[in-house]
Amino acid sequence: xxxxxxxxxxxxxxxxxxxxxxxxxxxxxxxxxxxxxxxxxxxxxxxxxxxxxxxxxxxxxxxxxxxxxxxxxxxxxxxxxxxxxxxxxxxxxxxxxxxxxxxxxxxxxxxxxxxxxxxxxxxxxxxxxxxxxxxxxxxxxxxxxxxxxxxxxxxxxxxxxxxxxxxxxxxxxxxxxxxxxxxxxxxxxxxxxxxxxxxxxxxxxxxxxxxxxxxxxxxxxxxxxxxxxxxxxxxxxxxxxxxxxxxxxxxxxxxxxxxxxxxxxxxxxxxxxxxxxxxxxxxxxxxxxxxxxxxxxxxxxxxxxxxxxxxxxxxxxxxxxxxxxxxxxxxxxxxxxxxxxxxxxxxxxxxxxxxxxxxxxxxxxxxxxxxxxxxxxxxxxxxxxxxxxxxxxxxxxxxxxxxxxxxxxxxxxxxxxxxxxxxxxxxxxxxxxxxxxxxxxxxxxxxxxxxxxxxxxxxxxxxxxxxxxxxxxxxxxxxxxxxxxxxxxxxxxxxxxxxxxxxxxxxxxxxxxxxxxxxxxxxxxxxxxxxxxxxxxxxxxxxxxxxxxxxxxxxxxxxxxxxxxxxxxxxxxxxxxxxxxxxxxxxxxxxxxxxxxxxxxxxxxxxxxxxxxxxxxxxxxxxxxxxxxxxxxxxxxxxxxxxxxxxxxxxxxxxxxxxxxxxxxxxxxxxxxxxxxxxxxxxxxxxxxxxxxxxxxxxxxxxxxxxxxxxxxxxxxxxxxxxxxxxxxxxxxxxxxxxxxxxxxxxxxxxxxxxxxxxxxxxxxxxxxxxxxxxxxxxxxxxxxxxxxxxxxxxxxxxxxxxxxxxxxxxxxxxxxxxxxxxxxxxxxxxxxxxxxxxxxxxxxxx
RNA sequence: GGGCGAUUAGCUCAGUGGUAGAGCAAUUCGUUUACACCGAAAAGGUCGGGGGUUCGAAUCCCUCAUCGCCCACCA
Numbered sequence: 001x002x003x004x005x006x007x008x009x010x011x012x013x014x015x016x017x018x019x020x021x022x023x024x025x026x027x028x029x030x031x032x033x034x035x036x037x038x039x040x041x042x043x044x045x046x047x048x049x050x051x052x053x054x055x056x057x058x059x060x061x062x063x064x065x066x067x068x069x070x071x072x073x074x075x076x077x078x079x080x081x082x083x084x085x086x087x088x089x090x091x092x093x094x095x096x097x098x099x100x101x102x103x104x105x106x107x108x109x110x111x112x113x114x115x116x117x118x119x120x121x122x123x124x125x126x127x128x129x130x131x132x133x134x135x136x137x138x139x140x141x142x143x144x145x146x147x148x149x150x151x152x153x154x155x156x157x158x159x160x161x162x163x164x165x166x167x168x169x170x171x172x173x174x175x176x177x178x179x180x181x182x183x184x185x186x187x188x189x190x191x192x193x194x195x196x197x198x199x200x201x202x203x204x205x206x207x208x209x210x211x212x213x214x215x216x217x218x219x220x221x222x223x224x225x226x227x228x229x230x231x232x233x234x235x236x237x238x239x240x241x242x243x244x245x246x247x248x249x250x251x252x253x254x255x256x257x258x259x260x261x262x263x264x265x266x267x268x269x270x271x272x273x274x275x276x277x278x279x280x281x282x283x284x285x286x287x288x289x290x291x292x293x294x295x296x297x298x299x300x301x302x303x304x305x306x307x308x309x310x311x312x313x314x315x316x317x318x319x320x321x322x323x324x325x326x327x328x329x330x331x332x333x334x335x336x337x338x339x340x341x342x343x344x345x346x347x348x349x350x351x352x353x354x355x356x357x358x359x360x361x362x363x364x365x366x367x368x369x370x371x372x373x374x375x376x377x378x379x380x381x382x383x384x385x386x387x388x389x390x391x392x393x394x395x396x397x398x399x400x401x402x403x404x405x406x407x408x409x410x411x412x413x414x415x416x417x418x419x420x421x422x423x424x425x426x427x428x429x430x431x432x433x434x435x436x437x438x439x440x441x442x443x444x445x446x447x448x449x450x451x452x453x454x455x456x457x458x459x460x461x462x463x464x465x466x467x468x469x470x471x472x473x474x475x476x477x478x479x480x481x482x483x484x485x486x487x488x489x490x491x492x493x494x495x496x497x498x499x500x501x502x503x504x505x506x507x508x509x510x511x512x513x514x515x516x517x518x519x520x521x522x523x524x525x526x527x528x529x530x531x532x533x534x535x536x537x538x539x540x541x542x543x544x545x546x547x548x549x550x551x552x553x554x555x556x557x558x559x560x561x562x563x564x565x566x567x568x569x570x571x572x573x574x575x576x577x578x579x580x581x582x583x584x585x586x587x588x589x590x591x592x593x594x595x596x597x598x599x600x601x602x603x604x605x606x607x608x609x610x611x612x613x614x615x616x617x618x619x620x621x622x623x624x625x626x627x628x629x630x631x632x633x634x635x636x637x638x639x640x641x642x643x644x645x646x647x648x649x650x651x652x653x654x655x656x657x658x659x660x661x662x663x664x665x666x667x668x669x670x671x672x673x674x675x676x677x678x679x680x681x682x683x684x685x686x687x688x689x690x691x692x693x694x695x696x697x698x699x700x701x702x703x704x705x706x707x708x709x710x711x712x713x714x715x716x717x718x719x720x721x722x723x724x725x726x727x728x729x730x731x732x733x734x735x736x737x738x739x740x741x742x743x744x745x746x747x748x749x750x751x752x753x754x755x756x757x758x759x760x761x762x763x764x765x766x767x768x769x770x771x772x773x774x775x776x777x778x779x780x781x782x783x784x785x786x787x788x789x790x791x792x793x794x795x796x797x798x799x800x801x802x803x804x805x806x807x808x809x810x811x812x813x814x815x816x817x818x819x820x821x822x823x824x825x826x827x828x829x830x831x832x833x834x835x836x837x838x839x840x841x842x843x844x845x846x847x
Numbered sequence: 848g849g850g851c852g853a854u855u856a857g858c859u860c861a862g863u864g865g866u867a868g869a870g871c872a873a874u875u876c877g878u879u880u881a882c883a884c885c886g887a888a889a890a891g892g893u894c895g896g897g898g899g900u901u902c903g904a905a906u907c908c909c910u911c912a913u914c915g916c917c918c919a920c921c922a
Contacts, residue, residue: 007884214922263922267922279922341920341922387851391850394918395918490918517916554870560852560860561915561917562853562915562916563860566858566859566860566871568858568870568871569859569870575882576884578884582881582884582885583882586880586882587881589880624861632869639882643881715887722875722888728876728877728887729878729879801866802866809865809866809902811902812902813902813903815902816902817865824865
């Protein structure tokens with residue numbers, strides 16, 4: 001057994017330990033256990049973007065998953081953690097387009113095939129580096145099952161899904177208003193839009209007999225409907241369908257009055273004109289009343305010929321000019337320059353969204369949502385923390401149909417084939433075939449690709465081989481728990497739930513565990529541009545993977561919505577790892593001793609208790625609580641008290657056995673160092689697959705009482721030293737009536753010499769367990785005595801106050817509170833009175 | 848506009864009805880058989896404000912304030 005170095009150096013062990021695990025096959029689910037009928041534990045890695053870099057959010061999420069996975073593996077369950085990556089169409093598309101731009105080319109110039117080829121090369125080059133970063137953290141994924149959303153097999157699943165939805169009538173093609181991003185030239189889903197508040201002048205114009213307000217005059221060319229609330233008394237004289245002629249930007253137009261309840265009577269004049277082609281609510285009104293609609297702005301954000309003299313202008317540039325023209329026509333009534341409104345931006349690339357009416361593919365959500373809502377409502381799927389359940393149900397109930405095609409080249413092509421030349425024309429109806437194979441005849445594939453979330457919604461089962469009835473699918477579906485951030489609760493989690501229920505006829509996962517968002521310590525988002533980002537790999541290199549994991553867990557609780565990350569926690573965890581290391585060193589040095597004492601019984605009972613608590617906490621996903629409990633137990637009970645005792649007396653065999661249990665309990669949290677120390681202790685089997693079992697040990701009240709007295713004596717002596725000014729280094733004599741527990745250890749730990757008979761100047765000091773300790777020290781100065789008196793006087797005052805308060809409480813409790821509560825209080829009062837007595841006695845001896 | 852969360856020691860946070868806890872930082876002391884990435888001791892808080900329920904509130908209820916997030920969306 002080679003001696004351990006004085007400090008734990010993670011770098012020397014992490015990679016080799018990881019290799020041992022991987023070579024052992026421990027990361028793969030144990031087929032034997034599966035055959036025995038053991039219920040498997042399965043987690044799907046939320047697939048990170050293949051070209052992504054590990055950030056603190058990943059580190060937190062991956063640590064949570066790894067802890068659960070390692071714990072269940074040790075509990076003897078066949079355990080599968082399925083890794084993989086997502087093709088991340090939009091961000092990768094942008095990267096490739098930017099690359100081409102740098103080369104002075106456009107994607108149109110090189111063509112679709114060359115573009116895809118370039119993308120594949122890019123994936124190959126940068127691909128999966130994020131998975132290697134996960135390995136640095138110690139993630140025990142089954143890498144033999146690694147999946148990518150663009151795998152041939154996965155593409156089949158995507159096509160199958162489209163076909164299946166289409167056959168059932170869930171997928172339809174329709175002209176609907178969608179979020180168009182002129183910058184990236186694609187549609188964007190509602191969920192991927194962010195709103196930014198912006199100041200923009202709000203113009204009020206005369207529109208026939210009405211006044212209307214708008215922040216976007218450039219959309220108003222085609223407005224020929226004026227809408228008001230049917231109950232608005234101001235406009236009672238106008239009937240739905242009335243028409244009138246009004247002078248407008250490019251001459252007179254005929255407008256029609258529409259009454260619709262969606263109009264807010266309190267806003268402005270309570271009247272508005274609508275632009276259905278470029279506004280979501282206007283579109284809804286137009287649909288309700290079957291109104292005509294017209295495109296004003298093209299797909300590049302420029303005005304169309306309907307704008308007359310403004311045609312071809314960029315909307316931003318045209319806006320003030322149009323307002324000017326209306327003013328010159330005498331139609332401008334007022335301008336509110338301080339007006340604020342929300343501008344819709346694409347999350348990716350921040351292009352300003354211009355809603356457009358386009359023929360698009362949609363998934364009808366009305367049927368799909370039903371089962372998903374039911375699964376949440378009857379707790380087939382549980383949300384942790386539970387408050388997300390109602391959020392999920394609420395969102396699901398109000399979900400809109402899902403626009404699933406995107407106008408980019410990168411991604412899964414739609415399995416849709418158009419008769420040549422019909423796509424995008426008014427000849428579309430009846431001229432397409434939905435099939436994964438190209439049909440006979442003159443057909444060309446739909447140029448669009450599917451929303452990335454369409455494919456990732458299949459992740460829990462497509463990775464297991466669906467649509468084929470594979471062994472993996474049979475064995476590992478549904479999965480056990482999904483660990484995720486709340487920002488993709490709707491975007492991804494909700495979609496996995498309804499697609500799993502629809503396609504595999506079962507929930508995709510039992511529990512949804514939603515972890516907090518990791519923020520910088522000052523509460524800001526972690527971002528490179530703000531300089532608030534922290535690279536987990538740097539943390540691993542500086543402090544070790546185990547410290548990074550443990551520090552994160554020590555700080556985390558699932559009750560939090562956000563976690564202000566303090567890197568100090570990682571440093572503290574590194575100290576803890578070093579502590580473990582040095583405990584092992586101490587145990588190496590101790591000579592064997594087998595006589596068991598009170599301390600041994602106490603620590604064994606405590607270790608068993610802790611193992612039970614940790615198990616219960618992990619089962620309830622209270623990972624942070626478990627980490628904190630373990631650290632406190634190891635440091636403040638096992639190391640600070642028990643090991644100090646075992647240096648002098650007690651059983652080293654017990655010490656080693658308890659430490660082995662500690663190592664085992666800590667393994668899910670700090671896998672590398674525990675594995676190293678496990679091997680160092682002479683175990684031939686790997687810890688990663690060792691059973692999560694602990695020797696049961698009954699709590700002996702006698703041992704616990706002995707320990708409490710012992711601790712109080714040690715603490716009292718230490719305090720008395722300070723109070724009386726006796727140097728820590730020196731030995732003091734204390735008087736014993738021979739009832740002090742563990743006298744030899746006491747002498748060593750408290751630096752005292754126990755004498756049978758008192759002599760010289762006696763001093764006394766109260767014990768927290770009741771009673772006083774008598775000590776003899778020749779050289780106590782008058783000054784120290786005064787200090788001691790002051791100190792005891794203060795304590796006496798505090799206790800007296802407490803006694804009075806407690807007496808009052810007992811008085812007021814009488815007859816109102818339950819009897820046992822009163823009894824509890826009275827016991828407390830007795831303890832306080834005893835303490836006061838002890839202090840008084842000590843004070844009496846301080847002459 | 849609707850909702851969720853947070854507000855406790857200088858900082859990051861535990862603490863779901865019984866007189867407030869930890870880590871880090873700061874203070875004092877200490878190197879006897881692991882660890883200075885250590886040990887010991889002491890200090891530090893009217894638990895965001897106000898009101899209520901209760902014998903008793905950091906904890907339950909109401910209200911206000913501040914911060915953060917989510918959803919809807921303003922013509």
